[in-house]
Amino acid sequence: MGTLLWSLFGASNQLLAALALLVVSLYLRSLGRPTLPTLVPMGFMLIATLTALIIGMRNFANQGNTLLLGFSALIFALAVWLVGEAVMAWRTRRRVSAQV
DSSP states (O other): OHHHHHHHHHHHHHHHHHHHHHHHHHHHHHHTOOOHHHHHHHHHHHHHHHHHHHHHHHHHHHHTOHHHHHHHHHHHHHHHHHHHHHHHHHHHTOOOOOOO
């Protein structure tokens, strides 16, 4: 059970890093700065982590571990939701106004 929980913790930790890079990318875009240096690693980390979560969910389902399957599905759904929100924010092209 410990190694199963550790793999879920590792995936959620990497997902948090990818989402942090996503937030930084949105902030840089709002400032008009280049976003490629943060978008490339974010995309790689996001794809790798979501793939690992899918594989983990399949393994948890095969083992009958519904608790970890539920947590994995919840983490996956929240990540997809946050990425969707980020895509909508990216499309609005709002700029941060300097408040003096």
